Structures are given as C-alpha cells and as structure tokens.
Amino acid sequence: MQEIHQDVLETAIDHLAEKGFFIWDDFIAKDEVSNLINTIKQDKAAGEFKKAGIGKQVLHQVDSSIRGDYIEWVDRQHPAPVVQKFINKIDELRTYINQTCYLGLKDFECHFAIYPENTFYKKHIDRFQQNAHRVLSFVLYLNENWQKGDGGELGIYPDKEEHIVEPVAGRLILFRSEILHEVLLSHKERISLTGWMLDKDMSLTFLQ
Template identity: 70%
Template sequence: MEEQSKQAPPIERAIDHLAEKGYFIWDDFISLSSVQELRNLAETNREEGNFKKAGIGKQVLFQVDKSIRGDYIQWIDKVPENPVLKSFIQEITDLKEYLNQTCYLGLKDFETHFAIYPENTFYKKHVDRFQQNAHRVLSFVLYLNTQWQNGDGGELALYLEDEQKIIEPLAGRLLLFRSEMEHEVLLAHKPRYSVTGWMLDKDMSLTFLP
C-alpha cells in the first residue's frame, strides 16, 4: 500500500495529505523558468510602485502594523495579461475544481496577490479566516525564491495539533493548507517572494470581499 501511495500522481498524494493533516506541499508545481519570470514580474511591479504595505483585518477593521507583519502586496487580476501568470491562474482554477470534486469543499472562487517580504520582516502567528468574513477555506502559497538556502529565513511555520511544521520557501513549491490553521512567516534574512492566495466558499462577485 505504501509503495502504491508513492507511485500515485502528485495531486492524489496531495489530496490524501490534505485530508489527513490539513495541508500539503507540492514541489515543482511550476517550472523554474516560470518561477523566474513571475519573480521578475513582481520585481518590475515593485519598482513601478504597484505594491502597497500589507495590513491586518478586513474592511473597517483594516490596519497597518509593522510589529505584526512586514510584507508588501499587489493583488493579481483574475485575467492577467502575462502568459506565465495566466497559466498559473488556470492551474489554481483547475486545482480548485479538482478539490471540489474529491473533497466536496464547496469552493466557489479564489483571490491572490504577489507578496514580498523585505529583509528583516516577518508575519507573526495568525489565521487567515477572519471572524468577520469567514469565506476563506484554503490558503495557498507559491514560492518564487530562486537560490534559497538555509539561513535565508522566511520559512512558514504551521502549527498543527501535535507538532510544528516548518516549510522552506523553495522556488516552485506550492503549499496549501486549511485557512483556520495557525501559521506564521519567520524572519526573512533576505527578500522573500511568493504568490499568496485563498480559495473561497463564496463568489467574489456576489459578496463583499476586498
């Protein structure tokens, strides 16, 4: 049985791990050339001033607090012009549909943005599902950190019931986890790049979601 599990396609292994542990890690979700292009796109947009300081809370409760999180973000259009970004959005769309078919999660939509953590920034322990707006079901992170090495920081710590799981932000790695799980981004010693998003149980066009 264990040998059959190892031979199963990545998506099937991912679904099994999500059901058992509440998260999965999918290495090489996109190619390194696509990682580099997405990172270049993020850097260009940052240089053009398209990123903004991220905050905490939703809507009227939104606030910027550098003592809690230090990243900068740029929201991504669901129909982007960049072909690599467009391909990634389609991959996430297909993954959402497959998760609905296999896990019956009732996912209707997703939202996503680029995230950059400058050197010496972090995001303290938190959950992604807001009490005031509990539509986030699954969180996902695609890492864009080419040539990441131990000591560069920026790992994500997942707090499970019986353990703490540290995920290294390796280029092309996709992490997906239940949005109610506690997690934090550890101190980044070098700039940390990702595409971060959330799969929702509501269509964004039908509910007041930012």
C-alpha cells in the first residue's frame, strides 16, 4: 500500500491478533474528511439516506429504541472521487490483511451513517447468525471539531474489557465483527463511514 507506512500496517495486524481491534488516527487526510462530509450533505439533500434497521433478510426491522441512525450504502458506482479513493484504500487494506492473516477476505460493503442528536445504537455484534460473512468491521469517523461531551463514542468490549473510542475526524477503527460494541448517546450529529470485510464475494447474491 503506497499511502500507508509498512510499520503502521504491521502494528495494525499485531493489534488485531492480540486485542481484536486497532485504532488508526489520520487514516485519511483532512481535505478528504471535508470532501466526504460535503458528499454526505449533498446525498442527504438528495434523499439518499434511509432509516437504518436491525437484522438481515426476513428478520430485518426498524426499531429506534435500539438504533437511531440513517444510512446510505455506497460502492464503486458512487460518483464522488473521494468515495472512490476511500474504497480503493480499504480494498488495498483488505488485500494486505488477507495476505498477512489468511482470513479469506473476498470483498467488503460499506455505508455512510448519520446519527442525529440524541440517538445511539445499543450493544450488538456485526456477525449475524443467519449471515456470518462479516469478518472484520471498520468505522471511519467524519466529525470535524468533535469535543469531549459531544457523545457518539464507540464502546467496544473485547474479552470482557471496555474501551471507549472517541469519534475524531479521520480516525479509523478496525475490529473483529464478533466483538460486542455500541454507539453511545450522541449529543450532536455524528457521521461516519462504516463497513465490513467479508469472506464472500458481494456479487454472489445467493450467499446473502
């Protein structure tokens, strides 16, 4: 990966193996953060965001008492160059992790997420029993000028430990999808780009 130093990649792999997660500050540049925020604003104004639900397929439901965000799925067809650049970077990261850890990662999926003021996402895991293809989860935070007290932190609980991750702009957290986690109450709008590295090809829809 040309944009990421080898020592950071090796540290990320070590932390994933030992702790189950890795916090990566400045994963993208400040101008990319701003461009992604502008893209989200434009897409929101165009009506591209929908209320997020929980569960997959026939078990899918919308329940604001559990989850309060709005999402827009994004992929290589999105017209914004900054989205394409991020997707390429994540795909390069997936390839490197695969070559190093042999996790069988074949693809990934991701979406923009907007948490309005006073919303949250209760404790959950990302690896569904009825759809166990999610192996690694990642969240890129896009909250410029975030300050303590704004809320919206990620609570992550590997091996009965508690870690609170502040949603600072440009920060990426990468973690195993079976780890329990939650989005704490956000006191102001919180935005991110959230995704999952999968052990299946997204084009194989019969596996979904």
